[in-house]
Amino acid sequence: MVSNLQTKDLTTTDGLKYTYDTVPAKENKATVLLIHGYPATRHDWKHQIQDLSAAGYGVVAPDCLGYGDSDKPLEVEAYKLKRISKHITEILDKEGLNKVIGLGHDWGAGVLSRLAVWHPDRFEKFVFLSTGYNPPGIPMDVDAINANGLKHYGKMPFGYWYFFNSLDAPSLAASHLESFFSLVFPTENLKWIDNLGALGSARTWLNNNIITPLPKYMTEEDRADWLAEFSKPNATVGSMNYYKALLRGVNVEDEAGLTDEDRTLRVPVLTIGGTQDTIARPEYQRMNTEPFAAAGYTDKAVDAGHWMMYEDREGVKKALLEFIQE
Template sequence: MSLVNRAVKTQRGLAYAYYFAKALPNKPTLLFAHGFPTPAYVWRRQITFFEQQGFGIIAPDLLGYGGTDKPTDPKLYVGSGLAQDIVDILDQEGVSQVISVSHDWGSRVVSRIANYYPDRLVACAFLGVGYGPPASNYADPITQSAQIKSLVGYDVLAYMQYFVEPNAHVLMEKNFDSFFSLLFPLKRATEEIWRENMCEAGKAKVWIESNRTTELPEYMTAEDKEYYTHALVGGGLSAPLCWYQVLVEQYNAEDDAKIPEEAYVLQKPVLFVAFNKDPIGLPTRMFAMATHEQYVKPDTNLTNKAVEGDHWALLSHADEVNTLLLEWIEGI
């Protein structure tokens, strides 16, 4: 099963692959923005659900993934460029406005669309990771890691120190099953595995070096795993890891400095869905709540919900997530 049926070359000269379905009359178009290390395929359960009800769909393989170009220059992954690429896709399909639904790193893309092109958004739904104001939530992850550790007691972003190492992708590709097991562990063991191996310095690398694996999580089939393997090993992990590299090299902070301060505040309806059993996202939820209080009008524009799932609740709790999204969309 593939979730791309269209292609476009953006103004930056980058080829993007994406899934498109035209909305029925009086139905909005939804933009789905994925994170690491998943191409648009991760949204398949949301896409199927909403397309059957007549919603339009735009779900790109974001830069570095799937059928989209995979440059390894981190400078190409700055927020202004990623936002422009998505707007180019909207223009290609003649879609003036969308309701965005984002997860993980996809939330950074939508955040920058909201800053640079707010008129293209009807509303924004952030899953797991909330709105990231310019040069704030996504600034230097090493500094942020120490700040969060002081508050929650463990190093939420420890794994990033390995992800930004030169040639980290080589070991990940060589021991891909181990990398995949670490990112998609058994649902019942996610909190333990991530706390011990993603949230302690050096442990993520040790996991993959030792080629440790688990069974597939309950929400993933062998066919799903085959799709991810083909997409990630075939295209390589060097490009997806640029999403982390762009932060530590400060290209993102320099790019965010171009955004005027008055554009920081979101004027559109926002839904934030916390994934309560995500040991990395749980502390992030605390920061998202504080950020939203400052940059989203809480009395009129902000809706907070929660799902008792881990980082991949959009897969393991797809029906619940879809219902929350649909109720919110219908209420806009």
């Protein structure tokens, strides 16, 4: 437990409620903005909040739009990443934070990538876990990514994107929630690409209501907390809307005029990849990030899968603190 952690709400200027956790920094140390991925909430940072605050660093960890205790609009158009980036800056404004260190995991790295372009003056450093920098304005071709995976590894990594883009995916996940937990938090990291990445595998998994043993990196309490969060009304709808928004071109208009100059990261950047992550491979993270890191780039690896925050807490802590303290 972090004794001075506070949970707060913010209503954005366009009328949406966000919930976030915050811990103040000590002795003028930096504050770290923690942006969770999919399917997660601010609670997935519990170890990192403890480790960073113990080292004197401040923390701000929101439930992103569509997750946890934040609002969950049903409309796909509500999930424009430029708009969500603005929401995050309003949280920073409320906390009186002019500059922070940005840390994003999975889809949180996608949100952080937009913050880096639309609000670069708010950041001292960037840290991307698992998925790296996602340069805004460069179309993400899921078909090409899957074709590349088949060519180089013999396996399709992003087959589940097509499922998440379907109309019935949120209801199917919600009606088989324990099975969905087993699907997204794999017991065996190296089989994840077969169970989630292969075309049609996610739908088949849920239809068969497959439930696997608890992963060694999570506790029964972790599982119960996750099930409670994703049992909330519209939790599976809102969270999957990020996928739908990207695949349906919701961000295209906002990002159409961006250049490589706009996409350049002008503060130091760290990526941390999981050596056992068979879907978000570390080599892709490096390939997407390093060309845009104009002020220094560091890449670290931990012996973990996608959920490194749970699986290798010490490895993530070491990499983070070394980078922050540089």
